[in-house]
Amino acid sequence: MRETSMPRPRQCRYVAVAPHVTYFKPRGIPMTALEEVRLSVDELEALRLADLEGMTGSEAARCMRVSRHTFGRTLAAARHTVAQALCRGLALRIEGGTYAVADAGAAPASAKENTMQKIAISSEGPTLDDAVDPRFGRAGGFVILALPDMTPQYLDNGASQTMSMGAGIETAERMAREGVQVVLSGYVGPKAFEALTAAGIKVCQNVDGGSVREAVERFVKGELPFADAPNK
Incomplete structure (x- = not known):
């Protein structure tokens, strides 16, 4: 009988704050007629750091306490999800993900x-x-x-x-x-x-x-x- 390997635990990503607004929808279309896509909280943080704050991949990866490779994959997934919502007229729900809110008043957890x-x-x-x-x-x-x-x-x-x-x-x-x-x-x-x-x-x-x-x-x-x- 072949043993199956356990999936590797997903690494925690750190975000500055939890989002206050967690749902966006196209105007004039009832909720019952909408399909939606999900953007995780850590993917939103990757978007914020790269596209709003203008950080480099290395800088943003340090903020989220992940490798540059992990940050790059997270950012690419976030951009793809947002592009789907904008181009196809889908609702965007922000929830979930493996993340923790960093304590801004304390030294970096790492x-x-x-x-x-x-x-x-x-x-x-x-x-x-x-x-x-x-x-x-x-x-x-x-x-x-x-x-x-x-x-x-x-x-x-x-x-x-x-x-x-x-x-x-x-x-x-x-x-x-x-x-x-x-x-x-x-x-x-x-x-x-x-x-x-x-x-x-x-x-x-x-x-x-x-x-x-x-x-x-x-x-x-x-x-x-x-x-x-x-x-x-």
Whole structure:
């Protein structure tokens, strides 16, 4: 009997405020004669940030605390729904979606949550000033920090570099054994991403290009969104 995999939980999107107006309809057409389309609250927020506030994809993704890829898909879906309503004369209902209202008077949730986590950064050396290794599975090693403590612990990953296959999965299992909660790296392949997700470990990708210290500082500030899919 073949086992069916459970669908991946949808990542929460953060919105500035809940909408006050939730229904739009063409004038002069009775409700009973109208078809309607649904725009989720997070899709409305994507429209607001991109098309009203004029934010770039990266800026808007940080506001919603999602990856740029996720924001792009959300925005595209929102624009398609609104185009349907306008071009076909449909009613537009705003409701639903996986979202939470951000507390504007508090520090970003990502920054608050990140201060109590054990994170691992793929690194080319054992110190905070070494460069981030752009590879995950075949990274030379990992600097591990239990925030807010900035005392680095180094985990050598040399054994995975010699593996012909399965390096990403083996490295993901090593992260789980170390009790890591978040991984910061450059490229995380599909199998490694799946293994990390199964272990409950969150992933921040495309982090290479600077030092480990810089990557940690960006993470604490909430500038690195959690990925919901592996790198393309």
